[in-house]
Amino acid sequence: MAVVDYLSPTSVADAVKCLAGSPHPAKVLAGGTDLIIQSKGKYDSPLIVVDVKKIGSMVSAELTDDALILGPSMPCAELTAREDIKSVFPGLVEAAFLIGSTQVQGRASVGGNLCNASPAGDTIPALIANAAQCVIAGPNGERTVPVESFVTGVGKNCMTQGELLVSIRIPRPAAGSSDAYLRFIPRTEMDIAVAGAGVAVTLDSTGKCTAARVAIGAVAPTALLVPEAAAALVGSTVDDASLAAAAAAATAASNPITDRRGTAEYRRHVVGVLVKRAAAIAAQRARSVK
Amino acid sequence: MTMKHVNTSVNGEAVEFLCEPHETLLDVLRNRLSLTGTKEGCGSGDCGACSVTVNGRLVCSCLVLGVEADGKEIATIEGVEDHGHLNVIQEKFLEHAALQCGICTPGFIVATRALLAENPDPTEEEARYFLAGNLCRCTGYDKIIRAVMDAAETIRGGA
Numbered sequence: 001m002a003v004v005d006y007l008s009p010t011s012v013a014d015a016v017k018c019l020a021g022s023p024h025p026a027k028v029l030a031g032g033t034d035l036i037i038q039s040k041g042k043y044d045s046p047l048i049v050v051d052v053k054k055i056g057s058m059v060s061a062e063l064t065d066d067a068l069i070l071g072p073s074m075p076c077a078e079l080t081a082r083e084d085i086k087s088v089f090p091g092l093v094e095a096a097f098l099i100g101s102t103q104v105q106g107r108a109s110v111g112g113n114l115c116n117a118s119p120a121g122d123t124i125p126a127l128i129a130n131a132a133q134c135v136i137a138g139p140n141g142e143r144t145v146p147v148e149s150f151v152t153g154v155g156k157n158c159m160t161q162g163e164l165l166v167s168i169r170i171p172r173p174a175a176g177s178s179d180a181y182l183r184f185i186p187r188t189e190m191d192i193a194v195a196g197a198g199v200a201v202t203l204d205s206t207g208k209c210t211a212a213r214v215a216i217g218a219v220a221p222t223a224l225l226v227p228e229a230a231a232a233l234v235g236s237t238v239d240d241a242s243l244a245a246a247a248a249a250a251t252a253a254s255n256p257i258t259d260r261r262g263t264a265e266y267r268r269h270v271v272g273v274l275v276k277r278a279a280a281i282a283a284q285r286a287r288s289v290k
Numbered sequence: 291m292t293m294k295h296v297n298t299s300v301n302g303e304a305v306e307f308l309c310e311p312h313e314t315l316l317d318v319l320r321n322r323l324s325l326t327g328t329k330e331g332c333g334s335g336d337c338g339a340c341s342v343t344v345n346g347r348l349v350c351s352c353l354v355l356g357v358e359a360d361g362k363e364i365a366t367i368e369g370v371e372d373h374g375h376l377n378v379i380q381e382k383f384l385e386h387a388a389l390q391c392g393i394c395t396p397g398f399i400v401a402t403r404a405l406l407a408e409n410p411d412p413t414e415e416e417a418r419y420f421l422a423g424n425l426c427r428c429t430g431y432d433k434i435i436r437a438v439m440d441a442a443e444t445i446r447g448g449a
Binding site: 002003004005006029031032033036037039040049051053075077100101102103104106107189190 | 292294311312314333334335336338341344347348349350352353354355357358401404405419420421422423424
């Protein structure tokens with residue numbers, strides 16, 4: 001792909017027109033940390049980039065009484081600096097904080113991470129755990145897709161030409177809720193997940209888990225919602241037995257490959273460990289927010 | 291291919307340039323504006339040699355299109371000096387011998403400036419994590435971190 005033109009619409013409607021009416025393949029430019037690398041080197045086909053960062057709603061976030069309305073292209077560095085968002089969704093913010101370096105976080109965005117659809121994208125399990133909804137605008141109007149259905153395969157998402165992810169809506173969790181995201185990498189920083197786990201839990205006043213969502217990453221072609229792991233937590237006090245059952249359910253749901261980052265067998269094991277630890281952290285946080 | 295006309299600010303000065311849509315900010319700085327202090331290491335956002343700030347935010351200029359600079363404020367290594375003298379961070383890098391071949395140094399200094407602007411009193415661990423996206427293949431990082439911590443202390447002391 002060779003970038004042959006750059007467009008910078010200032011409204012969603014114009015962005016959709018740019019994307020739908022382009023004479024060449026058009027791609028959305030958010031932080032560019034994937035797209036600009038992909039566009040370098042291979043000059044076989046022309047590419048038009050549509051920079052959506054001049055659209056205010058794409059790069060801002062609003063935390064209302066009902067939901068977090070996250071502009072998909074807001075840089076991770078801006079998200080991780082938002083104490084209000086961190087206090088409600090600490091796991092989502094820690095996932096964003098794990099992506100790349102300080103420099104990469106200055107550009108990379110949650111929406112970009114999601115649309116790029118890598119199996120190892122760190123924010124995807126965290127979004128799934130928090131029941132995020134993807135609002136997509138297109139030539140035929142808007143539609144909303146649950147985040148666990150947004151990514152359809154390795155590097156593939158559910159959007160068609162002319163469509164744009166315009167907001168990520170994450171419902172504000174019930175009282176006594178919190179979340180956590182953990183990943184395993186062989187080093188301490190700047191690497192891609194071997195396995196990842198996002199967990200959100202709600203505890204009642206007695207410490208019993210009344211709702212949970214568990215999502216795993218880097219252990220299947222897409223991040224997966226694992227209802228069986230959540231079911232193991234619901235009704236328990238998130239004790240050792242229920243954590244072990246959730247871990248076993250996550251291991252059973254995983255379908256990893258062997259590559260240079262880890263063997264399939266190793267990933268199946270580690271993803272269970274991560275689910276167990278992330279669930280324990282989310283529960284600890286939920287107890288302290290009450 | 292249509293050239294793009296860009297109005298921006300580099301190190302506080304208004305700058306105008308034409309560039310092709312595929313050119314990165316790094317390409318533009320080095321090849322069109324002759325600001326060759328910003329280095330290209332990997333070209334894929336992994337090494338941090340091309341670090342600059344855009345509106346105060348630290349980024350890899352190899353992962354920014356030149357045309358995206360329109361209306362923004364860019365700061366590069368050339369703007370770090372203090373009225374013809376070395377800035378404290380630069381002095382401390384020299385004092386601690388925090389460089390050998392020097393290719394990573396402009397990126398490290400720009401990144402250190404961004405770190406200290408955001409967190410004037412970092413712990414060593416915070417400094418190491420913040421600078422994890424700047425790779426150095428010579429020093430082993432120890433001298434760099436000593437220089438960064440000393441610069442932070444000196445700046446806090448108002449020296």
